[in-house]
Amino acid sequence: MLIVAYGFRYCAPFRRNLLNYATLLHSTSHLSSRFHYSRDSLSRMERYFSGSGIKKNSAMVGNLQRFGVISSQKVVEVMQTIDRALFVPNGASAYDDSPMGIGYNVTISAPHMHATCLQLLEEHLKPGMHALDVGSGTGYLTACFAVMVGPQGRAVGVEHIPELVSSSIENIQKSEAASYLKEGSLSVHVADGRLGWPEHAPYDAIHVGAAAPEIPGPLIEQLKPGGRLVIPVGNLFQELQVVDKNMDGSITVRSETSVRYVPLTSREAQLRGN
Numbered sequence: 001m002l003i004v005a006y007g008f009r010y011c012a013p014f015r016r017n018l019l020n021y022a023t024l025l026h027s028t029s030h031l032s033s034r035f036h037y038s039r040d041s042l043s044r045m046e047r048y049f050s051g052s053g054i055k056k057n058s059a060m061v062g063n064l065q066r067f068g069v070i071s072s073q074k075v076v077e078v079m080q081t082i083d084r085a086l087f088v089p090n091g092a093s094a095y096d097d098s099p100m101g102i103g104y105n106v107t108i109s110a111p112h113m114h115a116t117c118l119q120l121l122e123e124h125l126k127p128g129m130h131a132l133d134v135g136s137g138t139g140y141l142t143a144c145f146a147v148m149v150g151p152q153g154r155a156v157g158v159e160h161i162p163e164l165v166s167s168s169i170e171n172i173q174k175s176e177a178a179s180y181l182k183e184g185s186l187s188v189h190v191a192d193g194r195l196g197w198p199e200h201a202p203y204d205a206i207h208v209g210a211a212a213p214e215i216p217g218p219l220i221e222q223l224k225p226g227g228r229l230v231i232p233v234g235n236l237f238q239e240l241q242v243v244d245k246n247m248d249g250s251i252t253v254r255s256e257t258s259v260r261y262v263p264l265t266s267r268e269a270q271l272r273g274n
């Protein structure tokens with residue numbers, strides 16, 4: 001069974017249905033049976049988001065804008081700067097709005113989930129800020145973070161599969177974020193992301209790319225007052241939670257949307273497939 005990372009819901013209902021289609025193609029039958037779509041909207045969506053219609057990164061970003069997933073110009077700019085094709089396995093349809101297997105029982109998240117998380121974190125990814133990407137996988141979002149926070153900022157990826165860390169570094173080296181890696185404002189580390197990465201804490205922005213049964217304490221601790229953590233939480237049923245640390249250190253949590261991500265777990269459990 002393909003394990004996927006995608007969202008179920010978006011801002012406008014009609015757009016939501018269209019956007020959900022590509023991801024539902026990869027869903028498990030018991031989950032997809034909970035959603036109903038007209039054949040018309042499904043075939044329209046297929047034309048827009050299947051590999052046949054989208055050949056270029058900018059067209060993919062344009063479609064995400066057209067369907068209301070991206071409203072921020074900054075997110076448009078960074079997703080146009082970092083070419084997704086450099087981060088997907090060779091021969092994969094890079095610009096499909098779909099998660100894709102990258103080995104080790106995990107996926108690169110779908111473009112609409114990357115866009116959603118970038119947008120939720122945008123105000124916390126300004127030049128000079130510190131960002132942590134837990135479960136950095138291919139390195140795509142870590143590269144986007146590095147571009148957004150710039151050379152005076154700090155973008156840190158933490159991933160527990162050493163082979164993925166190596167390949168993510170190769171991906172980043174081919175991308176527009178290569179200079180940040182070379183100059184040291186971007187780094188990727190092999191570690192258990194549930195513990196965060198204290199060395200460069202506190203963080204203005206923390207993104208978690210895998211679903212935790214509950215929000216890990218160290219990630220809250222490593223969040224700066226005024227900072228934001230975006231994390232999928234749950235097991236079979238998951239919510240993308242937005243956790244804001246207030247200036248007095250208290251936290252406010254809200255759910256953005258229902259999602260389905262691979263678990264934030266131990267390396268052994270992931271490689272066993274459970």
Ligand SMILES: C[S@@+](CC[C@H](N)C(=O)[O-])C[C@H]1O[C@@H](n2cnc3c(N)ncnc32)[C@H](O)[C@@H]1O
Nearest residue numbers: 005108109135137138160192193209210264265
């Ligand atoms: C759905 S993938 C997303 C990867 C990344 N956001 C991307 O789009 O390329 C989730 C990633 O989290 C990693 N992961 C899961 N549990 C982890 C843990 N405890 N510590 C660090 N990484 C973890 C997986 O190996 C996988 O690469």
